[in-house]
Amino acid sequence: MSSTVDTIRHEVARGGHGTLVVVFSTLPDALNRNASLELYASEALARLLDVKVARTSASLARETVLALKPxxxxxxGSVVPDHVDYAxxxxxxRRVQAPLVYWLHDDPYEFDYNWKIEGGCDWIFTSDRATIDFYRTSAVSHLPLAADVTRHFRPIVPIRERGTDVFFCGVGYPNRRTVVSTIRDVLRACATxxxxxxxxxxxxxxxxxxxSPEAMIDRYAAARIVLNIGRQFNIGNRQYDLVPSTxxxxxFEAAAAGCVQAAxxxxxxxxxxxxxxxxxxxxxxxxxxxxxxDHVRGDPDAATALADRAQARARAEHTYDHRMLAMLDVLQRNRLFNPAGAAARSEDKTHG
Structure with missing residues (x-):
């Protein structure tokens, strides 16, 4: 057994008794630009339930599951890489009788690769609603991404006190460059x-x-308007040429930061x-x-009120705590995982 898995086992043992859940990033560390999403979900699980969460990587997922018997x-994450053995x-x-579920956050852009896990897991959660009907399995649910309760929320600064008029952070995909080019004259006239x-x-x-993710949130909170432009960049979406809807x-992160979003x-x-x-x-x-x-600059008090309402909605409905509760509800209703009864089974498997 690798020393890394030994370390994971030691950290889990220090946590005492409780249901054990293994959460792994489906991408190798070197390719994962969204590793924080797995962290947010893991921490939400630990906050919500009497659950010990062992986080591991794609390369150590099999070894960790066999060692810890969760x-x-x-x-x-994503299931594009060919050198990860999802099977x-x-x-x-199956060997340790643990339900296996995936939360895929790159549908529909990578939908053509999802054959790697369909039929080989117990449930799939997709971040895109429009993609659901194109799965071959009925064991699939929509689960959007969210905001993290400990990292994304900021005190709301009145709009009139913010120094940047318009802010955007993200990769310049062709569709985004087109939108920015279209509105460039307005952006030039602002502090953009x-x-x-x-x-x-x-x-x-x-x-x-x-x-950095933290710096981006801070810049959101300092801007009067945050641009929201979705991406359109397909890596594997030829089969159905799906258009994303979610x-x-x-x-959700910008709303948590207390922003007026122009989507x-x-x-x-x-x-x-x-x-x-x-x-x-x-x-x-x-x-x-x-x-x-013009509206945001001309009526900053109304804009501040909008930002406050958006943040309140994010806090009430759109955190990773809410998403993990929704996931657990689906699993419990389909008799895949019962948090109330799983602890004893986990202990039996560990000591058996």
Whole structure:
């Protein structure tokens, strides 16, 4: 057994008794640009229940499952890499009688790779609602991403006291560059900052600079308006050429930070999470975006009230605690995992 798994076993033992859940990132560490999502989910589980959570990597998932004999195994991320043996993880889970579920956060952009786990796990949670009907299995549920209660919430600074007019952080995918180019004249007239990778730095407000997750949230909280532009970048979406419907995690993170978001409208599902005009603003043309900027600058008190409502909605409905509760509810209703009865079974497997 590797020393890394020994370390995981030691940390779990220090936690005392309780149901054991293994959470692993489905991507190798070197390729995982969203490792924080697995951390947020793991911490939410530990907060919610009498659960000990052992976090591990894709390369050590099989070994960790066999060593710790958990009551539940959750894989979070993407299943694109060919050098991760997801079938071996499934075999290990069957051997120790642990339900295996996945929470995939890159549907539909990588949907064509999901054959690697379909039929080899007990349930799939997808972050995109429009993708559900295209799975071959009925054991699939929609579970959007969210905000983290300990890292994304910030005290709300009145809009009139914020120094940046418009802020955006993210990769400059072609669709995002198109939107920014379309509204560039409005952005030039504001104190605008766009950060990330792949941007045209000939635009005075663009800089190819990667921010840490904490720094990004701080910049959100210091901006009057946060742009929300979803990505359209397919890695494996040829089979059905699916169009995403569910917004990504930045929607919930920016709301938690206490922001007025101006979302480029691509799906009305957006308004299932935040109410239009009272918790979020949306645009689909240059004129609508210019109106948003004028409104926020002209009535900063109303804008602050909107940011406050958005943050309250995020706190009440859109944290990783809420998402993990929803996941556990699905698993319990389908008799895959019962937190109340799993502790004894986990102890029996460990000592048996």
């Amino acid at each position: 009551a539940l195994v959750i894989g979070i 071996a993880v499934a075999r290990a889970c 900052e766009i950060r990330g990778d792949g941007w045209d730095e000939r635009l005075p407000f663009c800089r190819n600079e990667r921010l 917004p990504g995690p930045r929607l 480029f409208l691509e799906s009305v599902e957006l308004f299932d999470y935040f109410a239009r005009d009272t918790e979020i603003l949306a645009f689909s043309s240059v004129g609508e975006f210019a109106d948003i900027v």
